[in-house]
Amino acid sequence: INWLNARESKSRPSNDPELVKAFPVVDDTGSDSAMFDNCLEYLHMASLVHDDIVDGATERRGRPSVVSEHGLSKALYTGDYLIWLAVKCLGALGPDLIRHKPADFMSPLLEAEVEQLDSRFSATLTEDAYLKRIEAKTGLLFALAASAGLGLKTQSQDELKQIKTAGLHLGIAFQLRDDLMDLEDPDFGDLKEGNFTHPVLSAVSIEPHLAGLL
Numbered sequence: 606i607n608w609l610n611a612r613e614s615k616s617r618p619s620n621d622p623e624l625v626k627a628f629p630v631v632d633d634t635g636s637d638s639a640m641f642d643n644c645l646e647y648l649h650m651a652s653l654v655h656d657d658i659v660d661g662a663t664e665r666r667g668r669p670s671v672v673s674e675h676g677l678s679k680a681l682y683t684g685d686y687l688i689w690l691a692v693k694c695l696g697a698l699g700p701d702l703i704r705h706k707p708a709d710f711m712s713p714l715l716e717a718e719v720e721q722l723d724s725r726f727s728a729t730l731t732e733d734a735y736l737k738r739i740e741a742k743t744g745l746l747f748a749l750a751a752s753a754g755l756g757l758k759t760q761s762q763d764e765l766k767q768i769k770t771a772g773l774h775l776g777i778a779f780q781l782r783d784d785l786m787d788l789e790d791p792d793f794g795d796l797k798e799g800n801f802t803h804p805v806l807s808a809v810s811i812e813p814h815l816a817g818l819l
Contacts, residue, residue, distance in 0.1 A: 651687035713741035725799035728816035747776025
């Protein structure tokens with residue numbers, strides 16, 4: 606954001622490389638796997654910036670969110686710019702190196718986000734349905750990042766399947782832990798927004814009368 610503020614034209618980021626240089630692994634000497642992981646991370650950061658816009662979140666991991674600190678317009682442009690950086694990284698790899706594209710997790714992620722919006726303040730969501738949601742929102746990203754870490758060129762199909770499964774489970778576990786941490790936050794962000802997470806849904810399944818208190 607500070608780099609964008611310094612530009613003479615604030616309506617559209619230029620093609621200068623300063624922001625890319627903030628991520629040293631994205632250069633000609635970086636490995637294909639590192640390049641691909643950076644592509645995924647750019648897309649992930651873009652999804653978080655846009656997610657905070659939708660939720661009206663003022664903080665992200667204890668720090669001011671982009672939208673709260675810099676406003677709606679700059680937050681939108683920041684998210685869009687991160688997507689452009691992801692496309693730039695992907696283009697540097699070449700189509701023959703990409704067996705599993707970022708679209709493999711972006712489409713399910715966006716579909717899960719829309720489904721989450723439609724089910725806000727609904728305590729009827731089953732635990733199985735919630736696990737499928739976080740698999741799409743977080744698990745698939747971890748699965749793709751893990752498979753890229755194994756090496757885009759050298760992995761066998763058996764190795765690829767194993768490492769993607771491990772990454773998927775790690776991503777789901779990460780999200781479940783994040784759900785617990787949210788309940789430790791005095792602001793109860795997800796709960797206030799009507800995004801009932803696994804601990805809440807589990808409690809309702811055990812004590813159905815709790816649904817009336819949400």
